[in-house]
Structure formats: C-alpha cells, structure tokens
Amino acid sequence: MSCYQDLQLAARAVRLASRLCQSVQRGLLAKETQSKSDDSPVTVADYGSQALVSWALERELPAGSFSLVAEEDSEDLGTETGAAMLTRITQLVNDTIAADSTLDAAPLTSKDVLLAIDQGRSKGGATGRHWVLDPIDGTRGFVRGDQYAVALGLLENGEIVVGVLGCPNLPMTSIAHGVPKDSNEPVGCLFTASKGAGTFVQSLDGKLQPQQVYVSNVDDPAWATFCESYESAHSNQSLTANIARVLGVTAPPVRIDSQAKYGAMARGDAVIYLRFPHPGYREKIWDHAAGSIVITEAGGAVFDAAGKSLDFSKGRFLDLERGIIATNKKLKPVVLAAVQTVLNGEQPSQKL
Numbered sequence: 556m557s558c559y560q561d562l563q564l565a566a567r568a569v570r571l572a573s574r575l576c577q578s579v580q581r582g583l584l585a586k587e588t589q590s591k592s593d594d595s596p597v598t599v600a601d602y603g604s605q606a607l608v609s610w611a612l613e614r615e616l617p618a619g620s621f622s623l624v625a626e627e628d629s630e631d632l633g634t635e636t637g638a639a640m641l642t643r644i645t646q647l648v649n650d651t652i653a654a655d656s657t658l659d660a661a662p663l664t665s666k667d668v669l670l671a672i673d674q675g676r677s678k679g680g681a682t683g684r685h686w687v688l689d690p691i692d693g694t695r696g697f698v699r700g701d702q703y704a705v706a707l708g709l710l711e712n713g714e715i716v717v718g719v720l721g722c723p724n725l726p727m728t729s730i731a732h733g734v735p736k737d738s739n740e741p742v743g744c745l746f747t748a749s750k751g752a753g754t755f756v757q758s759l760d761g762k763l764q765p766q767q768v769y770v771s772n773v774d775d776p777a778w779a780t781f782c783e784s785y786e787s788a789h790s791n792q793s794l795t796a797n798i799a800r801v802l803g804v805t806a807p808p809v810r811i812d813s814q815a816k817y818g819a820m821a822r823g824d825a826v827i828y829l830r831f832p833h834p835g836y837r838e839k840i841w842d843h844a845a846g847s848i849v850i851t852e853a854g855g856a857v858f859d860a861a862g863k864s865l866d867f868s869k870g871r872f873l874d875l876e877r878g879i880i881a882t883n884k885k886l887k888p889v890v891l892a893a894v895q896t897v898l899n900g901e902q903p904s905q906k907l
C-alpha cells in the first residue's frame with residue numbers, strides 16, 4: 556500500500572471514530588466514565604473509538620498484516636460495571652457504522668468489539684509496520700466538553716510516515732488568542748500528514764477542502780507565543796513560565812488539551828509548544844506519533860531537552876531526555892538554549 560493510500564485509510568478511520576466521540580460528548584453521562592488503575596479517566600468513547608479505528612483499518616489491510624499499538628485494552632471491561640459499558644460501546648460502534656452510508660458491514664458482536672480493542676496490544680518497535688493510536692487524546696478535556704483529538708499514526712521501520720489528527724472541537728480559524736466560548740465559528744478540523752508530502756487541514760465534516768499548512772515563521776522569540784497542556788499535572792507550568800521568561804516571550808500561553816496543540820501549531824496559531832512532565836512520568840508513543848509528523852511536515856521540529864528528535868522505535872514508551880518541545884526550525888537553537896539554561900539552573904532535587 557502506498558503512503559497516499561495509508562493516509563486515506565487513516566483519515567477515513569479517524570473521521571468515523573470522531574463521529575462516535577462527538578455523539579458521546581453531546582450526551583455524556585457520568586456513569587460512562589471509569590477510572591483506570593493509573594487514575595486517568597476512560598470513557599465509553601475511548602473504547603468505542605479504539606474499536607472502530609481498529610476494525611476500520613484491519614478490514615482494509617492484507618490478512619495477518621495488521622499491528623496496532625494503542626492506549627486502551629479490554630481488561631477493565633471484564634468487571635460487572637465493565638459488562639454494562641461493553642454493551643453500550645457495542646451499540647455505539649454499530650450505530651456509528653450504520654450511520655455511514657459508505658460502509659456495508661454486518662453489526663459487530665460484543666466479542667468482535669473486545670477483539671478489535673485488544674488488537675491494540677502490539678509492542679511496536681524498530682521493524683515492520685505498526686499503526687499507533689490514541690483513540691481519545693485528552694480524555695479529561697473530552698469529559699469537560701473541551702478539546703480532544705483522535706490521533707492515528709503509522710510507524711514504518713521505526714519512523715512515523717503518516718499522521719492524522721481528528722480534532723472535533725478545534726475551530727477552523729486560529730486559536731492564537733485562545734478558544735472562543737460560544738462562538739458561531741465552524742469547529743472540527745482534520746489534520747493529515749505524510750512523509751515528504753506536507754501537512755494539510757480540512758474540516759472534519761468534509762465541507763471545506765484540504766489546505767496545506769505551515770508552522771509560524773516567527774524568528775524573534777519576543778514575538779513568539781506558546782502553548783501547553785490545560786492540565787497543570789501534565790506539565791510543570793512554573794518551569795515553562797521560566798523558559799518563556801528567558802526567551803522574552805510576553806504573551807500568555809494558550810492552554811488546551813491533547814494533540815490539538817500540534818494541529819494548531821502546524822497552522823501557525825502558536826510558535827512554541829513546551830511539555831515538561833513531572834519527574835518519573837514516561838511518555839507514550841501514541842501521545843505524540845501523529846502530532847509530531849503533523850508538525851515536522853508543516854516545516855517544524857519536535858525534540859527533547861537534549862535537542863534530539865523523538866524516537867518512536869523503542870516500543871510503547873518514548874525514550875527521551877526530559878521534556879518535549881516543538882517549534883519552527885529557525886527558533887529551535889534559541890528555544891533549546893533557553894530550555895537548557897532553565898534546566899541547568901534547577902535545584903538538584905527538582906531534576907529527574
């Protein structure tokens with residue numbers, strides 16, 4: 556299959572899953588959220604999205620060739636509350652398939668749904684082709700009614716070659732000054748990127764045609780704006796404020812959930828993305844796979860505090876020096892220097 560065909564397949568799968576997420580977010584019920592053992596939330600939509608993407612990819616790929624590294628697994632659906640959730644997930648998956656006039660498929664059973672979810676247990680690695688999925692990135696944002704993304708990448712021999720981000724709540728217009736509340740602007744963006752072919756944005760509903768996008772070309776940090784996680788537990792915001800101060804950035808950061816940040820940056824809404832999880836946190840590949848190619852194909856760079864590009868070939872986790880930074884190529888050296896200045900000035904106890 557060519558990169559173009561992979562991209563089309565990925566975009567169809569992400570669109571389908573995004574529709575399921577949108578319908579759940581509209582009528583979100585408290586009982587549809589569970590806590591995972593690591594205390595992060597997971598909803599019927601996370602599972603439903605993973606089942607749909609897995610099902611939509613596998614049916615189009617050569618038999619036996621499908622490998623998926625994805626965030627969720629069916630373990631928690633084996634409990635008593637899990638069984639009720641599974642019924643609801645199966646219904647959501649089948650309703651979404653039935654509502655798509657381009658799909659001609661028999662309804663899935665609960666067992667089919669469990670199997671589709673558990674396809675995501677692949678370990679990935681440096682050889683072969685592995686799809687990398689975050690069925691809902693930014694579940695906390697999703698539950699709050701804010702930003703989230705369905706994020707799908709394709710890892711080929713250790714390198715991400717395709718990335719698709721479905722961002723159902725992201726305005727088609729710039730969020731450089733934040734996401735407007737209660738605006739009539741159209742929302743719902745689909746970002747697509749493939750190796751050597753650029754990054755494009757189109758409306759998730761398909762009404763607006765794809766347009767090529769580029770990261771900001773700001774080369775003076777004083778004019779730069781930055782974005783970071785909405786959740787303060789996900790990134791050390793006093794550290795990022797110090798980095799911004801060293802750079803001379805004066806504008807307040809745009810704080811939004813999920814890889815929607817990478818999409819927004821790819822079209823120039825913000826110039827720098829700073830992510831510094833608290834010591835001990837290990838980044839997962841599905842949290843950055845699609846987003847990183849969306850940035851690099853838009854002319855940007857994604858790297859860690861040592862200046863190294865992200866390495867997706869090491870399995871389910873990213874193996875990196877502290878932090879993830881994205882910006883344009885001109886600003887990379889100056890942003891990296893500011894990051895290193897601030898990290899070197901930290902108290903030893905604050906270091907990893």
Ligand SMILES: Nc1ncnc2c1ncn2[C@@H]1O[C@H](COP(=O)(O)O)[C@@H](OP(=O)(O)O)[C@H]1O
Binds near residue numbers: 595692785833
């Ligand atoms: N303590 C922590 N530090 C850094 N990242 C964390 C975290 N706890 C959860 N995350 C990750 O942050 C992701 C959301 O990213 P963001 O902070 O950009 O909104 C979550 O993805 P999920 O919502 O898919 O679980 C999760 O993988």
Ligand SMILES: [Mg+2]
Binds near residue numbers: 596626694
């Ligand atoms: Mg999660």
Ligand SMILES: [Mg+2]
Binds near residue numbers: 689691842
């Ligand atoms: Mg995630």
Ligand SMILES: [Mg+2]
Binds near residue numbers: 689690691694
């Ligand atoms: Mg997720």
